[in-house]
Amino acid sequence: xxxxxxxxxxxxxxxxxxxxxxxxxxxxxxxxxxxxxxxxxxxxxxxxxxxxxxxxxxxxxxxxxxxxxxxxxxxxxxxxxxxxxxxxxxxxxxxxxxxxxxxxxxxxxxxxxxxxxxxxxxxxxxxxxxxxxxxxxxxxxxxxxxxxxxxxxxxxxxxxxxxxxxxxxxxxxxxxxxxxxxxxxxxxxxxxxxxxxxxxxxxxxxxxxxxxxxxxxxxxxxxxxxxxxxxxxxxxxxxxx
Amino acid sequence: xxxxxxxxxxxxxxxxxxxxxxxxxxxxxxxxxxxxxxxxxxxxxxxxxxxxxxxxxxxxxxxxxxxxxxxxxxxxxxxxxxxxxxxxxxxxxxxxxxxxxxxxxxxxxxxxxxxxxxxxxxxxxxxxxxxxxxxxxxxxxxxxxxxxxxxxxxxxxxxxxxxxxxxxxxxxxxxxxxxxxxxxxxxxxxxxxxxxxxxxxxxxxxxxxxxxxxxxxxxxxxxxxxxxxxxxxxxxxxxxxxxxxxxxxxxxxxxxxx
Numbered sequence: 001x002x003x004x005x006x007x008x009x010x011x012x013x014x015x016x017x018x019x020x021x022x023x024x025x026x027x028x029x030x031x032x033x034x035x036x037x038x039x040x041x042x043x044x045x046x047x048x049x050x051x052x053x054x055x056x057x058x059x060x061x062x063x064x065x066x067x068x069x070x071x072x073x074x075x076x077x078x079x080x081x082x083x084x085x086x087x088x089x090x091x092x093x094x095x096x097x098x099x100x101x102x103x104x105x106x107x108x109x110x111x112x113x114x115x116x117x118x119x120x121x122x123x124x125x126x127x128x129x130x131x132x133x134x135x136x137x138x139x140x141x142x143x144x145x146x147x148x149x150x151x152x153x154x155x156x157x158x159x160x161x162x163x164x165x166x167x168x169x170x171x172x173x174x175x176x177x178x179x180x181x182x183x184x185x186x187x188x189x190x191x192x193x194x195x196x197x198x199x200x201x202x203x204x205x206x207x208x209x210x211x212x213x214x215x216x217x218x219x220x221x222x223x224x225x226x227x228x229x230x231x232x233x234x235x236x237x238x239x240x241x
Numbered sequence: 242x243x244x245x246x247x248x249x250x251x252x253x254x255x256x257x258x259x260x261x262x263x264x265x266x267x268x269x270x271x272x273x274x275x276x277x278x279x280x281x282x283x284x285x286x287x288x289x290x291x292x293x294x295x296x297x298x299x300x301x302x303x304x305x306x307x308x309x310x311x312x313x314x315x316x317x318x319x320x321x322x323x324x325x326x327x328x329x330x331x332x333x334x335x336x337x338x339x340x341x342x343x344x345x346x347x348x349x350x351x352x353x354x355x356x357x358x359x360x361x362x363x364x365x366x367x368x369x370x371x372x373x374x375x376x377x378x379x380x381x382x383x384x385x386x387x388x389x390x391x392x393x394x395x396x397x398x399x400x401x402x403x404x405x406x407x408x409x410x411x412x413x414x415x416x417x418x419x420x421x422x423x424x425x426x427x428x429x430x431x432x433x434x435x436x437x438x439x440x441x442x443x444x445x446x447x448x449x450x451x452x453x454x455x456x457x458x459x460x461x462x463x464x465x466x467x468x469x470x471x472x473x474x475x476x477x478x479x480x481x482x483x484x485x486x487x488x489x490x491x492x493x494x495x496x497x498x499x
Binding site: 061068072076080084169173174175176177187190201204207212 | 247249250253330332336340343344347434439441466469472477480
């Protein structure tokens with residue numbers, strides 16, 4: 001065991017540096033995808049609640065399809081499909097075809113997947129905001145945007161955070177799927193390091209610990225965030241169920 | 242039916258039908274009629290189904306004691322169960338699959354009594370590791386669900402059963418477990434669909450399930466989209482069957498009549 005632990009050293013005979021670079025790529029993809037997912041989710045949630053029938057049905061098709069298909073197949077379809085479509089569009093407009101970098105493709109593809117789940121989470125949270133508050137704000141003549149930023153969003157944040165926390169954890173773990181399209185993130189780098197050195201347990205357990213630490217820190221962070229977001233909530237009644 | 246007959250929905254259905262028609266007509270589907278790929282696909286679907294079914298059964302059988310230990314067990318059972326669930330839920334399934342396959346797979350050949358045992362021809366294949374990884378993953382997620390379910394059985398019922406002198410295992414089989422199971426059935430249905438969506442990951446360790454079969458077609462014929470659309474349709478159909486199956490199970494729940 002002594003000899004294989006040395007393989008985790010940061011300098012070149014060890015693979016620690018490679019793993020950290022790959023971890024950084026994983027984190028960038030997770031953060032980017034989660035961010036895009038939140039933007040799509042917020043737009044989608046408002047669209048599903050306040051949009052017209054056509055918009056609502058289109059969003060329904062989007063969220064249902066994304067949630068029913070395996071992420072792996074969605075990633076492959078979007079990865080090939082989006083780059084293909086973009087290049088065709090660029091060729092038609094008279095530009096050169098471009099190669100999308102792995103990080104950007106990963107962020108966009110996982111962002112589209114995350115957006116579907118975020119839409120449902122945020123829609124539920126927005127619907128749970130007491131209607132009376134929104135009606136009161138409207139009766140006071142608040143414009144729609146101010147109702148959103150002052151009333152709806154702050155109130156629903158506490159309700160949405162548990163779901164969003166789960167979604168963020170899914171985002172960090174789904175970055176591992178980018179390994180299958182050959183993108184060098186933490187899981188793929190771990191496999192390369194492990195198969196080169198034959199120290200399978202050392203590397204896979206080390207990578208597992210890294211993911212676990214990310215999970216535990218995020219859980220703690222989101223719990224604090226939720227406490228902060230709920231600071232204005234009325235105290236819950238004791239003993240109720 | 243009336244909901245589908247609004248004008249914009251008819252247009253959307255027509256567009257969807259047109260898209261499907263276009264995919265069917267413009268795509269290359271001749272491989273679906275080749276016996277070689279037909280057997281590959283049928284075997285793949287069958288492998289996906291039994292991997293899913295077995296891993297759900299084994300995983301659930303493990304999840305019940307995991308949930309019970311966390312909900313009402315002594316600390317020396319509750320803490321390990323909790324750690325197991327956290328580790329499984331906190332690491333990517335792909336990493337777990339690779340750890341078991343490459344890690345155990347590289348360890349076993351070095352142990353003489355395993356190599357000489359009758360199990361060795363099985364352990365040399367990939368599917369036992371795939372099944373193990375999928376089962377442990379399901380157990381980890383469901384252990385957490387079962388913990389909540391066991392904790393939500395009303396205390397008064399268990400106290401009443403105890404006051405009537407029921408032994409502990411009878412309280413479990415007659416009171417806690419049936420009620421916990423009923424309350425988690427909808428969640429289990431959703432989790433089983435998630436488990437279905439996780440099965441293609443085992444294709445990365447050479448288990449030839451339906452997704453691996455489609456990648457084989459893609460590599461052989463150098464086509465990108467058609468096999469992906471095909472497996473997407475297969476997964477949609479399987480997910481539909483799971484949802485319907487759990488809806489039927491839920492509808493069998495005995496109803497209170499008085």
